Amino acid sequence: MKIGVVTFPGSLDDADARRAAAVAGAEAVALWHGDADLHGVDAVILPGGFSYGDYLRAGAISRFAPVMETVIKKAGEGLPVLGICNGFQVLCEAHLLPGALIKNHVRKFVCKDQPLRIENNRTAWTSDYDANHEITIVLKNQDGSYVADEATLDRLEGEGRVVARYLGQNPNGSYRDIAGISNERGNVVGLMPHPEHCVETLTGPSTDGLGFFTSVLKAVVAS
Template sequence: MSAAGASIGVITFPGSLDDGDARRAVRRAGATPVALWHADADLHGVDAVIVPGGFSYGDYLRCGAIAKFAPVMTEVLRAAEHGMPVLGVCNGFQVLCEAGLLPGALTRNAGLHYVCRDQWLRAENTTSVWTTRYEPGAELLIPVKHGEGRYVAEESTLDELEGEGRVLFRYVEDNPNGSSRDIAGVTDARGRVAGLMPHPEHAIDPLTGPTDDGLGMFLSALDTLVPA
């Protein structure tokens, strides 16, 4: 299968606002983006799924708490159980945590202020489906924009994530939201489901973003979907 033959679905919930950017990133990486609607009862044969940023269902109950009940998420959970790669970005990370695909929760930023800026990250896990293009310890400049991005979990869960190498990215130089242990993103035990608060889809071209450092995440997934 050629790269163009690989398809990556991008979900749109009412209130999503980064779905178009995520589809653009998929296209730039060389795969075919497929628009998935929150009410879809199937995934239309895609090879991977991205749950994008925004304010799904207006965040009226709790960030991601309503979206986890959307019909499309039933299919995402089923597909993830069978090994389909899934990436959650910002609100998508919140959705994956609420749905139980990733541990922990995202809470109000320390200081209770919305943060929007370019942020340095360090790649901690470079063996997940979404991070193989990065060198261990590589530092990336990727935008963040959120009001509820403080990652928290029980100390035992944090210890488990650290011990199993499941911390995907860590904030460096400055922690924008007070996340426990500077965690910016995590992965599941198989390295196929991942979530992060920063926005790699906004860093795929130096012309429109601070860098193209985020493109490596989409290329990494494509490497798995289309082996050399």
């Protein structure tokens, strides 16, 4: 079971994502933005950071990287893809997920331990959580406010595609407190907070993030 983690110029959390994959029991494979070959991985993570300096818009240039052509094609065929923070922004820019992420309404970089509720535990990346499981993982971003038009938000809610929602005070202005969403099939998930920083007690506030990585192992075995 191989989980590939894409490194773009400006990615920051690729090493932590590979480590989280390994802690979960997968073989972590480093993928490069300029290489369209996914090297036989069973799942892909687009990590956090500031790919291409977030120039133009967060994720706007990364979305056209050679590796993304293959990720977009394979995601359409069911390959599990998780975009964390900047990766979530890339997935929205690539139209694999609806909506967009804009600057935090608080006009500050937010860095905190954030309580969330996992509202959809039927995706490839959340099946190891109980329904409405409450977890606390790291949130750290500048452009973390999820926006979409009302019809899109209603559709996401109606189809159960809000994967995670912020608990307590809304940290960044995300519409309807949305922290993460999935595509219709549930193989593509975008999440603003960082589960990869929360897989070991030595370095994270909890190990609550590990479930994302163990979930995808099961999803791949099952398919």
